[in-house]
Amino acid sequence: MSGHHQLSGTTLRSRTAEAVANDRLRTNVARAVDRFATHRREGLAELDDPDGLRRAARAVKQQVLADLPGVLERFADQILARGGHVCWAPTAHDARSYVIDVVRRHGATRVAKSKSMATEEIDLNAALESAGAQVVETDLGEWIIQLADETPSHIIAPALHRDRHQIHDLFVDAVGAEPALGTEPTELVGFARGRLRQVFLAAEVGITGANIAVADTGSIVLVTNEGNGRLVTALPPVHIVVLGMERLAADWAQAELLLSLLARSATGQRLSSYTNIVTGTRGDGEVDGATELHVVILDNGRSDLLAGEYHEMLACIRCGACLNVCPVYRQVGGHAYGWVYPGPMGSVLTPLLAHDQPEAAELAGASTLCGACMDACPVQIPLQDLLLSLRRRKAEAAGTAERAAWTAWAAAWSDARRYGATTRLATWGRMVAPLAGRLPVGRSWGVGRTVPRPAEHRFRDRWREGL
Amino acid sequence: MITCVVDVVAPEVGEASVRVLRAAGCDVSCNLAQTCCGQPAWNAGFAREAAKVARATLGALEAELDGGAEAVVVPAGSCATMVRKFWPELFDVVGDADDAARARRVGAHTYELSEFLATRADALPALHLDRPVRVALHQSCHMLRELRIVDQPAALVEAVDGCAPVVWDGADRCCGFGGTFSVKLPEASVAMADEKLRALAVVEPDLVVGCDTSCLMHLQTRSDATGAPVHVRHLAEVLAAALPDDAEARL
Numbered sequence: 001m002s003g004h005h006q007l008s009g010t011t012l013r014s015r016t017a018e019a020v021a022n023d024r025l026r027t028n029v030a031r032a033v034d035r036f037a038t039h040r041r042e043g044l045a046e047l048d049d050p051d052g053l054r055r056a057a058r059a060v061k062q063q064v065l066a067d068l069p070g071v072l073e074r075f076a077d078q079i080l081a082r083g084g085h086v087c088w089a090p091t092a093h094d095a096r097s098y099v100i101d102v103v104r105r106h107g108a109t110r111v112a113k114s115k116s117m118a119t120e121e122i123d124l125n126a127a128l129e130s131a132g133a134q135v136v137e138t139d140l141g142e143w144i145i146q147l148a149d150e151t152p153s154h155i156i157a158p159a160l161h162r163d164r165h166q167i168h169d170l171f172v173d174a175v176g177a178e179p180a181l182g183t184e185p186t187e188l189v190g191f192a193r194g195r196l197r198q199v200f201l202a203a204e205v206g207i208t209g210a211n212i213a214v215a216d217t218g219s220i221v222l223v224t225n226e227g228n229g230r231l232v233t234a235l236p237p238v239h240i241v242v243l244g245m246e247r248l249a250a251d252w253a254q255a256e257l258l259l260s261l262l263a264r265s266a267t268g269q270r271l272s273s274y275t276n277i278v279t280g281t282r283g284d285g286e287v288d289g290a291t292e293l294h295v296v297i298l299d300n301g302r303s304d305l306l307a308g309e310y311h312e313m314l315a316c317i318r319c320g321a322c323l324n325v326c327p328v329y330r331q332v333g334g335h336a337y338g339w340v341y342p343g344p345m346g347s348v349l350t351p352l353l354a355h356d357q358p359e360a361a362e363l364a365g366a367s368t369l370c371g372a373c374m375d376a377c378p379v380q381i382p383l384q385d386l387l388l389s390l391r392r393r394k395a396e397a398a399g400t401a402e403r404a405a406w407t408a409w410a411a412a413w414s415d416a417r418r419y420g421a422t423t424r425l426a427t428w429g430r431m432v433a434p435l436a437g438r439l440p441v442g443r444s445w446g447v448g449r450t451v452p453r454p455a456e457h458r459f460r461d462r463w464r465e466g467l
Numbered sequence: 468m469i470t471c472v473v474d475v476v477a478p479e480v481g482e483a484s485v486r487v488l489r490a491a492g493c494d495v496s497c498n499l500a501q502t503c504c505g506q507p508a509w510n511a512g513f514a515r516e517a518a519k520v521a522r523a524t525l526g527a528l529e530a531e532l533d534g535g536a537e538a539v540v541v542p543a544g545s546c547a548t549m550v551r552k553f554w555p556e557l558f559d560v561v562g563d564a565d566d567a568a569r570a571r572r573v574g575a576h577t578y579e580l581s582e583f584l585a586t587r588a589d590a591l592p593a594l595h596l597d598r599p600v601r602v603a604l605h606q607s608c609h610m611l612r613e614l615r616i617v618d619q620p621a622a623l624v625e626a627v628d629g630c631a632p633v634v635w636d637g638a639d640r641c642c643g644f645g646g647t648f649s650v651k652l653p654e655a656s657v658a659m660a661d662e663k664l665r666a667l668a669v670v671e672p673d674l675v676v677g678c679d680t681s682c683l684m685h686l687q688t689r690s691d692a693t694g695a696p697v698h699v700r701h702l703a704e705v706l707a708a709a710l711p712d713d714a715e716a717r718l
Contacts, residue, residue: 017654026658327641331658366652368645368659369510371612391512392560398512406508410516413471414523419502423475440650447653449660449688452476459474459481460499467485 012338012362019332025161029153029333032160036324039268040376046270057261058380060254061315064246068306068314071215071248072297078218082280084293092122095296099124099207099240100131102294106238108133108204114222114229115139116209117155117318118242118298120340121353124207135207136199138228140192147174153334155341156266156320161333164188196228206232206290210243211318212258213295216251219279220295223263223272230276239278239290245297246306246314258317265319265378301353310386313348315379322373322383328366337363344373348386351394361397364390420460428454468528468541468550468577470680471503477680483707484542484580490710492590496536501527504549509557511647518561521554525566528573539577542703544610544679547579552613579610581678581702585619588626594709596629602705603672604632605663605686606639607679620678620702627709636666644685660689667697675699 019025044050064071076086089095103111111133113119125135125146137146141159145152148170152158159167164183171177177191208229212221220241222229233239249255263269282289305311323329323343334342339350339360347363354360364387367373373383395403412418421427445451457465473481488495505521508514528539528550541547551574558567584591602624610616624630643649643659650656663686667675675697677683683699690697 013652013654016652020654020658030662327643327659328652328655331655331662364512365648366655368608368641368643368648368656370608370641370645372608372641375612388510388512391510392514393512395512395514403513406511406513406516410508410513410519413502414519416500416502416523416527419471419523423471444650444653448657448692449653449685450691452684452688454475455478457478459469459478460497462478462482463497463499467482 010338011359012336012366015336015338016328016332016366019336024163024166025333026331028161028163030330032154032157033324033330036157036267036320037376040265040321040324041268043264043268043270047264053257053261054378054380057257057317057378058315060249060257061317061379064248064250064254065306065311065314067250068246068248071250072245074250075213075215075218075248076295076297078215079280079293079295082218082293084218084280084295087294087296088299089296090299092298092300095122095242095298095300096124096127098294098296099242100127102238102240103128103133103205104131106204108238110199110203111135111205111207112199112203112232112236113137113142114206114208114224114232115142115158116207116242117152117340118209118244119207120152121244121300122242122298124242133205136196136203138196138199138226138232139224140189140226140228143192143196144170147171151335151340153342154320154323155318155343155345161335200228200231200235203232203236205238205240206236207240207242208232210241210247211262212249212255213243213247214249214252214255217279219277221255221259222276222278223259223274224276225267225269225273227274230274233276233278233290234288237290238292238294240294240296241278242296242298245299245302247317261378262317262319265317265321265376301355305352309389310348310352312381313345313352313386315381316345316349317379318345319378321376321378325372325376326367327370327372328368337366339363344383344387345381348381348383348390351390361390361394364394423454423458425454425456425458468501468504468524468539468546469497470541470543470546472680472684473542476684477701480542480680480701480703483701483703484540486707486710487580487584487591487703488540490592491584491587493540493587496531496534498527498531500530504546504554505557506546506549506553507646509549509553510645514557514560518557518563518566521549521557521570522566525554525570525573528577529569532573532576537576538583539573540580540583541577542580542678542701543681544579544607544614544616545681547577547582548609548613550574550577579614579616579678581619581623582614582616584623584706588622591626591706592711594627594706595711596627596705596709599629599631600673600705601631601633601671602674602676603635603667603670604638605642605675605677605682607677607682608641610678611639616678620676623702623706624676627705629709630705633670633672635670635672637663638666642682642685644682646681649685656685657689660686661693664690664693664695664697668695673698674705676702676705678702 087098144159153161168183329343501524505517508517554570643656
């Protein structure tokens with residue numbers, strides 16, 4: 001991994017502490033996620049049986065994952081049959097090399113991109129730029145963070161941590177917008193539209209991800225609200241798709257079911273403004289579409305998950321609903337999670353995909369296990385159970401001090417007499433209270449909170465005396 | 468089941484629970500061989516240590532059921548969740564199928580307090596507070612999203628003559644405690660409590676009432692540190708204070 005996407009150097013605690021100290025960030029994030037979450041609730045309320053649909057979507061994803069190699073083979077055969085090329089990329093490095101190779105072969109220097117988390121995951125932009133190509137993100141939010149040299153802070157709304165005044169100032173500073181440009185969303189969007197139109201027209205290569213890939217027809221489904229996905233796939237002569245290998249549907253019936261939940265769960269929309277379906281290269285008599293199509297099927301650790309206890313995470317359709325309801329995410333925003341995927345889905349996925357980075361394991365702790373994410377997940381991924389499992393995995397590797405503390409606690413509290421001795425107020429006053437300010441756990445609790453005092457007579461004392 | 472937090476930090480919650488259960492016609496026992504449900508270690512990922520502690524409490528509760536008790540009642544949503552949902556998983560994870568089976572049996576008889584009282588609401592005497600109290604109910608996470616205990620606490624509050632529930636923003640959002648989360652990411656934890664406290668300041672309730680002492684304690688200790696006046700009470704304390712002729716209860 002290179003460029004932006006490294007966890008090293010900071011701790012989760014330091015990143016979250018920095019984030020919560022930023023009032024503007026917290027206001028922006030809370031406002032945005034509340035809007036998404038409200039729309040999601042309203043969107044689902046239109047359905048007769050939203051939970052039934054979630055169960056059906058879960059079943060679809062389970063079915064696909066159970067036969068993923070077979071479904072992928074069928075998909076790849078269809079791509080080849082329709083004139084496309086397929087790259088099976090075991091690692092991020094393999095995926096980057098293939099894309100750079102295609103870009104170089106065409107002597108292309110202008111690349112237009114539609115928003116894609118898979119390309120964020122492999123840090124593709126930095127690699128393309130080092131190879132001499134100019135890459136421009138064409139999703140408005142993604143363009144904003146590209147100009148700000150930031151990573152996405154949300155998987156569907158990458159610039160949600162910035163308000164319109166900050167975006168205005170960025171446009172003035174980074175791309176020479178007139179300071180007189182207004183701060184109304186329509187004015188900001190109008191400015192971006194003018195600039196991005198040039199990018200679409202000039203691009204020699206278009207790069208997208210895929211929201212869903214349909215095996216039966218070898219189709220790539222892209223949903224956007226800005227139409228940029230359509231332009232990126234229609235205008236440049238070369239289209240490269242970076243597809244996370246789990247994003248498959250076997251057929252259109254499955255794809256339709258997933259689509260109906262994707263937009264609703266993300267933004268509450270019945271469908272996104274644009275649903276773009278790319279099937280093969282430009283056909284005879286067609287006036288637009290790429291004449292050369294490459295599909296990079298990205299593994300990057302996913303096969304390892306498929307066989308193990310975390311396979312359910314591969315059902316994720318990247319809707320962002322879990323971020324929008326997470327009480328931790330709303331306080332800290334996406335950057336505090338330190339890698340590409342934030343919020344509850346990121347706290348599960350990052351330790352699994354970025355396991356070469358030891359700091360990633362910390363993310364399993366970025367949750368109070370409140371369960372709001374599981375209630376929101378359109379494919380019913382048991383996020384909380386997966387987080388608990390990741391915490392157990394981390395505990396296996398825990399330092400001796402932490403393990404010793406839990407061992408001592410278990411030795412004392414596994415017996416009522418010893419429990420009684422450690423919880424007596426006299427013991428507490430003699431041993432625990434003086435330590436409270438010095439031990440890390442006591443100091444941490446003391447961040448902005450008073451220390452609760454044990455009662456002089458515990459419930460068990462009162463019960464013994466006769467209640 | 469009395470829970471370690473209630474036992475040590477808030478024994479008055481345990482006393483109030485006993486009084487309310489007795490007023491509902493129950494014969495209450497408490498086996499003092501219990502210690503803790505093991506939840507802190509389980510949530511931190513230390514399953515073996517959690518199982519070791521949970522076994523003590525499992526044995527105590529099982530003994531009461533064997534002795535004729537019909538239900539295990541817990542004045543804490545998250546500990547009730549631990550017993551009912553996570554104990555079987557916990558013992559399975561550590562490879563202890565026997566205790567997992569015992570845990571399933573105990574879990575099948577385990578109720579969170581408001582859930583249990585709701586099934587015996589007819590047996591409760593008329594509940595009345597002398598002075599009107601505006602109550603903001605905090606809906607704690609495990610109770611709401613694991614046990615799906617949604618309406619029972621509010622129904623019990625509404626059954627008290629003199630109690631007026633107030634609607635407030637984010638009543639069902641996590642308070643930020645989360646066990647070890649509160650000390651691993653304390654700044655985020657406190658920020659979460661602050662958002663709850665800001666929402667409470669808008670409606671200015673007389674009391675913040677909930678069914679989990681640990682959540683309430685988190686809100687109280689944060690509010691104490693900032694000087695923002697919040698008064699928390701466990702639902703059991705409100706109900707006990709509303710019992711007829713309960714000379715001991717004060718809100």
